[in-house]
């Protein structure tokens with residue numbers, strides 16, 4: 001039997017970093033539209049805010065500026081949660097779908113908040129990138145993790161279905177879904193994630209873990 005992985009997959013935006021709330025601040029500042037967080041029922045913030053195509057392009061240009069990415073706040077409880085796992089001997093692999101050119105500023109953000117991690121990987125989660133610096137989903141599937149924390153429903157489904165990985169899905173307005181999915185367990189916030197006994201969570205057989 002192969003040794004079980006002790007590496008936890010952790011997404012960056014809206015798992016560790018408050019990207020959506022920062023997007024909304026920019027939408028108000030730049031386009032004069034005040035949208036409530038709860039109204040973000042579409043994973044595409046530009047769509048959820050009713051922006052025109054040109055405005056959406058402008059929004060994504062602005063949000064990916066280094067000073068914007070660097071000024072995003074951490075998600076409440078995330079840093080403490082990661083620290084707890086580190087003390088329990090788990091390794092954190094940060095796996096983000098941000099554009100490859102945001103690597104440097106993303107690492108600077110992690111350093112700014114003293115978020116220790118074993119690795120940082122950019123994966124083309126949503127088939128958005130044309131340049132080759134991001135890992136493909138197929139390559140990601142060759143990596144072994146014991147658990148994953150995501151806010152994206154399509155990505156959570158990929159991890160659970162294709163990689164047979166138990167997933168903690170952080171409850172967000174854009175990932176609401178009424179159907180129960182094998183392998184995916186919904187958590188209200190980081191406090192709820194960190195309150196669980198991780199050793200039991202990751203060692204349960206996949207099929208029984210989240211029915």
Ligand SMILES: [Mg+2]
Pocket residue numbers: 011012013014015150151152
């Ligand atoms: Mg995310």
